[in-house]
Amino acid sequence: MSSTSLWEVFGVILQIVVLLVVISFSAGLITRGKNVLLTVFFTFSLVSWLLSDFYWITYDLLRPGTRMPLAANELGECALSLLMAAGLSPYIKKETSRPRWEAVYAILFTVANTALWIVWSGEWLQDIVCGLALCVFTSVVAIILIQTETIPRVVRVLLVLSSVLVLVFQTACTYIKTPLTKVLEYSSYVLMYAFLAYFIIKAFILHRSGARTKPFVLMTAAFCWAEFNLYMSPGWIYSVSLMVFTVTIPFMYLTLRREVYADDIC
Amino acid sequence: MIYAENILICIAVPLLVSLFFVTKSAKRFVGAFLTGMAICLIGAYIGGFIDITAAMPEGETSIFLSPIIEEIIKFLPILFYMLIFLPGNRDLLLFAVGIGAGFATFENCCYILSSGADSLPYVMIRGLAVGVMHIVCTFVLSMALVLLRNFKVISFAGIVGALSLSMSFHGLYNLLVSEPGLSSYIGYAMPLLSAAILYLPYKRSFKNL
Numbered sequence: 001m002s003s004t005s006l007w008e009v010f011g012v013i014l015q016i017v018v019l020l021v022v023i024s025f026s027a028g029l030i031t032r033g034k035n036v037l038l039t040v041f042f043t044f045s046l047v048s049w050l051l052s053d054f055y056w057i058t059y060d061l062l063r064p065g066t067r068m069p070l071a072a073n074e075l076g077e078c079a080l081s082l083l084m085a086a087g088l089s090p091y092i093k094k095e096t097s098r099p100r101w102e103a104v105y106a107i108l109f110t111v112a113n114t115a116l117w118i119v120w121s122g123e124w125l126q127d128i129v130c131g132l133a134l135c136v137f138t139s140v141v142a143i144i145l146i147q148t149e150t151i152p153r154v155v156r157v158l159l160v161l162s163s164v165l166v167l168v169f170q171t172a173c174t175y176i177k178t179p180l181t182k183v184l185e186y187s188s189y190v191l192m193y194a195f196l197a198y199f200i201i202k203a204f205i206l207h208r209s210g211a212r213t214k215p216f217v218l219m220t221a222a223f224c225w226a227e228f229n230l231y232m233s234p235g236w237i238y239s240v241s242l243m244v245f246t247v248t249i250p251f252m253y254l255t256l257r258r259e260v261y262a263d264d265i266c
Numbered sequence: 267m268i269y270a271e272n273i274l275i276c277i278a279v280p281l282l283v284s285l286f287f288v289t290k291s292a293k294r295f296v297g298a299f300l301t302g303m304a305i306c307l308i309g310a311y312i313g314g315f316i317d318i319t320a321a322m323p324e325g326e327t328s329i330f331l332s333p334i335i336e337e338i339i340k341f342l343p344i345l346f347y348m349l350i351f352l353p354g355n356r357d358l359l360l361f362a363v364g365i366g367a368g369f370a371t372f373e374n375c376c377y378i379l380s381s382g383a384d385s386l387p388y389v390m391i392r393g394l395a396v397g398v399m400h401i402v403c404t405f406v407l408s409m410a411l412v413l414l415r416n417f418k419v420i421s422f423a424g425i426v427g428a429l430s431l432s433m434s435f436h437g438l439y440n441l442l443v444s445e446p447g448l449s450s451y452i453g454y455a456m457p458l459l460s461a462a463i464l465y466l467p468y469k470r471s472f473k474n475l
Contacts, residue, residue, distance in 0.1 A: 031466070037417040041424075044410065044431060051434045055441060062445050071330050072437025075430045082427030083410075089419050133430075136423045 009060065011242035012053050018246050019050045022253045035260045041087025042256055045080045046249070052076025070126040078133035081227075085140040088220065091213075092143050105160060106142035110135045112167050113228060119174055120234075134227070141217075141224045150217045155198070162191045170232060189237060192229045196222055196244065200251060207255055216255040223248045268379050274307055274372065291360060298361045301343050302368020309339040309369075310376075329444055333436035340365055340404055341429050348411055355412045362408030366401035373400070391454050399439050399457035403432040405464065435460070 023046050029039040055073045114131030118124055145151055151159070169188035173181045199222035207215040226245040233241040281300050285293055313335045317327045344362050347353060353361065374392045383389055410428030414420040442453025 027466075037413060037419065040409075040413055044406075044428070048427075048431045048434055051431075051438050055434065055438045058438070058441055058449060062441070062449060069330050072333060072434040072441065075334075075437065076434035079427050079430035079434060082423045082430060086414065086419060086421055086424030086427055089421060089423070090417065133426075 007236065007239035008242065009057070011239050011246070012057055015242065015246040015249075016050065016053050016057070018249055019046055019053065022046060022249055023050065026253055026256070029257060029260055037090065038087050038256070039260055041083050042253075045083040045087070048076045048079035048083065052080070070129065074126045074130050077130055081130075081133040081137035084220070084223075085137045088140050088144060091148070091217075092140065093147055100139075100143055102142040102146045103139040106138040107135050109163050109167070110138050113232065116167075116170055116174065117231060138224055141221050144217050145221055148213060148217050150214045150221075151202075159195060162195060166191050166232075189229075189233070192225070192232075193244075196225050196229065196248075199225060200248070203251065203255060207258065212259050216252075216259040219248065219252040219255045223252050268376060270307055270310060270376055273375055273379065274303055277372065277375065278303060291357075294357060295360055295364045298343075298347075298364025299368035299371070302340070302365040302370075303372035304368075305339050305343060305365070306369045306372040309336050312339065325444060329437070329440050333433050333440055336369075336400075337403060337407075337429060337433040337436055340369055340400070341407060341432070344404065344408060344411070345425070348415070355416070358412055359405070359408050362404040363401055366404035367397075369404075370397040370400035395439075395443070395454040395457055397457075398461050399436065402457050402460045402464065403436055406435070407432045409464075409468070 023043055026039055026043045026046065030036060030043060052073050052075075055071065055076065059068055059071070059073065110131055114127055114134075117127040117131070121127060146156075166188040169184040173185040173188075199218050203215040203218035203222065206218065223245075226241070226248045230238070230241045230245050278300055281296055285296055285300075288296060313327070313332055316331055316335065320327075320331065322331065343365055344358070347361050348358055374397060377392060378389065381388070407428050410424065410431070411420075414424045414428075439453050439456055442456065443450045
């Protein structure tokens, strides 16, 4: 087993431990009966990700080196996206005055990502299934980010520009092999991590200042962004992205706990 | 070779007759149990067909295809019942448990008839692991449906998400028990443990819904 694979296994085991702890705490929130919908769907989502991790580890141990077709691993990831989207859906306010361009852009971004995953992995079915589920989650997160006015207009524009640049850089790296493409590849990760850091730091500052909904929305966006980051990373960057993704989970729980105690929806 | 249709008739007839002598919840449960057994047979037909069409190596069908097919086939009557008969929460949960129990019972009957029932450990594993696993899967699914309906957020995403969760649970179980040794012991313990864990939130929160 290569050192990169070992780091991946270590990352997944660490994530399992973190998930077990966070699930036990969020299950505690359910039994206290506050905003049951959000806490139950958050817990169910994490359980599905936990099952996916268990499946990945078990498959790696029982059938090392064999191709995994569409399996419970991907279904668990789909369940996470869809259940998160279902739990967050009460936050979406009905408005007819304007088209939801943010949702359209989120879907286009996810579709473009899915196309790149297919090019990288060659797995049509599982990438399309996962991509569709992620489309739902991303569009819900985008709508909530705009409706709650969590990020200012300048940051929104920068976010759109950065995500387009990430896609352009990644596509260029896939098809053109020159020394410059390595620079482009790393630039795309810098952009991804910069926005991830922005979401987490802003959520932390707002959380410290006593805000309720906005830190939770920001951490949900960070979680979604970290998931994209994870799927587009190869080799050792994947191991780093896995760790970063794991870090977002307890932070998300902390913001959720405050949001649940606010109990201002449902 | 076993004649699954004949086994179904043999088990279903007394239950069908009992429907005339029971009322309300008992009738609903027996009806769901019968439906569970019938869909188990239909699931076996569909699984067999896809197995031949996909031409997967032996053993891989149960790991990769069966969880998807079986969970969809169990999910459809629950969804149908919820949308057409508009049952209360307790009735929906009862129906889902009946579907899972009927499915597991018929599957166990067929396995035991084909492999023999002389080994008590094997029979115990079939009953406590596979049997409970099907009930846990349908129960989780119905819990999610109840929540979605109660909070008026019933959506395609929520329904498919709950279905994917039960599929991944089933898939993980099938993968764990596919190889002998430690992994299979973990797999056999998983459904009972999950049932015990699920019971706590159900007792505290769902009973009041």
